[in-house]
Amino acid sequence: MPELRSIIGQIYKNLYEHYGPRGWWPADSQLEVIIGAILTQAVAWKNVEKAIENLKGEGLLGYQDLLDLPESKLADLIKPALYNRQKAKKIKAMLGFIELQYQGQLESMFQTPLEVLRSQLLGVWGIGPETADSILLYAGHKAIFVVDTYTKRIFYRLGLVEENISYAEMQDYIQAHLARQVELYNEFHALLVALGAECCHKKRPQCLKCPLKNCCQEYTLAGIRKQEVE
DNA sequence: GGCCAGGACACCA
């Protein structure tokens, strides 16, 4: 266990003791991480698994296979992941970027300095901050924290941040309180997702089994009107 | 059968 400080460290510790190591990202290759990061946009991971299985089942999760695959066929295969036509377009845009900028070489891409590559990724159509950071952390092993809906919701309900905190602010907050280590960022994000998926749903503000203990009581203290909770 | 699930983009004021 790395040295931890502040309340963030305590949250990490509680979650780690409750869930154990998550072993993220659930993928067999860097390319699979990239595809999964796009597919999971606005969707729980369980929806993505079937789409990934479809691609694997057809033997189409290789770089050149995906590059050659017609967009419409790709859209059909990833249907279970929701917004499939848009996501097919996004995957194609990402592959086009890798092809054009790095001649299809992921190793070369991930040798690019973090801030430079992040900026490039954000320039690709369909790649926003969370998707870019997921790719950088989980495929590129770069020390950057991935913020998602769960992260904001959990820290808001703990009374630590504003409800409408921006992506960059939330990321700065975490990174300022947690040592810049790839393994730490990897595990913490995965643990927050585990908690979020289990009990911090949007319309279920109260949860009796939360391993963070009383975070939902804090939720009422964080400025939420009581009738919205009850 | 309705509702909800790890975003990102376009468009508008």
Next chain:
DNA sequence: TGGTGTCATGGC
């Protein structure tokens, strides 16, 4: 800059 509509499947 911030709010809103759009995308559009599958499981509970």
